[in-house]
Amino acid sequence: MQTAPIPELRQSDVLDPARACALKVALGQAADLSSGDQAPPFFHQLYFWDPVAPNGLGRDGHPKVGGLIPDMGLPRRMWAGGRLQFHSALRLGRRAERVSVCEQATAKTGRTGPLAFVTLRHEIWQDGVLCISEWQDLVYREDPKPNAPRPTPPRAPQEADAQYSREFDATVLFRYSALTFNGHRIHYDQPYARDVEGYDGLVVHGPLLAHCLMEMAEAELGPLAHFSFRATAPLMHHEKAVFCRAGRSFWVAGPDGRMCMTAQA
Numbered sequence: 001m002q003t004a005p006i007p008e009l010r011q012s013d014v015l016d017p018a019r020a021c022a023l024k025v026a027l028g029q030a031a032d033l034s035s036g037d038q039a040p041p042f043f044h045q046l047y048f049w050d051p052v053a054p055n056g057l058g059r060d061g062h063p064k065v066g067g068l069i070p071d072m073g074l075p076r077r078m079w080a081g082g083r084l085q086f087h088s089a090l091r092l093g094r095r096a097e098r099v100s101v102c103e104q105a106t107a108k109t110g111r112t113g114p115l116a117f118v119t120l121r122h123e124i125w126q127d128g129v130l131c132i133s134e135w136q137d138l139v140y141r142e143d144p145k146p147n148a149p150r151p152t153p154p155r156a157p158q159e160a161d162a163q164y165s166r167e168f169d170a171t172v173l174f175r176y177s178a179l180t181f182n183g184h185r186i187h188y189d190q191p192y193a194r195d196v197e198g199y200d201g202l203v204v205h206g207p208l209l210a211h212c213l214m215e216m217a218e219a220e221l222g223p224l225a226h227f228s229f230r231a232t233a234p235l236m237h238h239e240k241a242v243f244c245r246a247g248r249s250f251w252v253a254g255p256d257g258r259m260c261m262t263a264q265a
Contacts, residue, residue: 009068009100011048015039017092019046019179026175027212035093041214041224044090044124044132045207048098049181059196061183070105072116074140076197077184079206080117081230085133086223088126096126103135112151116140137230144198153233153260156253160244162220166212167240168204176208201236209235209261213250216243217265229263 020043021031033040052063058075065071090096104119117139124132173187186193186203193199210229218224235241235254242253250263 007068007102009050010097011050011100012095012097013047013049014095015044015047015090015092020092023176023179026172026179033092037092039090039092041086041218041227042084042207042211044096044098044134045180045211047096051181057183060192061185061189068100068102068120069118069138070102072105072107072118072140074114074116074142076141076143078139078141079231080137080139081206081228082137082210083135083226083228084224085226086131087133088129088131090124090126090131094126096124096131099123099125113142143196153258156242156244156251156257156259157246158257159246161246162216163242163244164216165240165242168208168235168237170202170237173202173204173208173237176205180205180207199234199236201238204235204237204241206231206261209241209252210263212243213252213261213263214265216245217248217250217263220245221248221265224265227263227265229261231261232259235260 017033017035017037020033020039023043023046024033025031050063056064058064060077062077100120100122102118103121106117108115108117117137120136120138122134122136123130177187182205186197186199187205188202190202193202213229214224214227217227233254235252240255241260244251244253248265250265251259252261254260
């Protein structure tokens with residue numbers, strides 16, 4: 001019996017340094033990247049766009065499922081975490097290719113109802129060399145039920161070797177969505193985020209929090225070989241985030257002390 005081939009998506013893009021500089025400026029940093037420079041960790045999120053016509057989008061602004069991502073029958077999507085291996089430097093100003101496959105799709109039932117877990121694997125190649133391996137973990141779930149109790153998030157540690165705080169207003173979220181071509185409406189459409197998906201405000205992108213943690217890890221530990229992260233609670237655009245490190249463990253805490261993300265470098 002023949003096994004059906006796993007669908008894959010191949011995308012090619014020139015890593016435009018202007019786009020990388022635009023992200024740095026959006027985050028309040030100097031636009032100091034040029035062609036030939038090494039792309040900082042996670043900057044590949046700015047590339048390999050997959051534009052879809054309006055009739056190919058779901059209600060949430062993401063492309064409809066059923067292609068690379070199977071349709072699991074659940075409407076709400078969240079980026080739950082990821083793992084990265086940095087093999088070789090990506091250079092700005094040069095073409096690279098990303099090869100993506102759906103490695104796993106599993107349906108389960110949790111305390112809040114049915115859930116679907118999807119893992120995408122991406123490989124990014126440049127000049128015939130594998131530069132980055134990435135696993136992206138997505139969770140799909142039902143719409144929130146009226147008056148249903150919200151899960152209690154874990155508490156963040158109170159002591160850290162290093163920490164800093166910052167806020168992400170609606171403009172930062174919009175610019176990050178634009179630069180990563182992320183149409184998910186929870187990041188820029190407050191009525192949708194509140195009335196349809198049940199959030200208290202605009203949701204700060206999980207990858208944006210992970211991006212900031214990677215910058216912190218590289219600044220304090222040196223060049224990264226591995227990085228993994230897991231989202232544990234959403235952070236809203238009107239809240240201050242605290243980025244923390246203890247050894248090689250990192251986390252993001254909300255203003256009430258809840259853990260929003262954990263990471264290892």
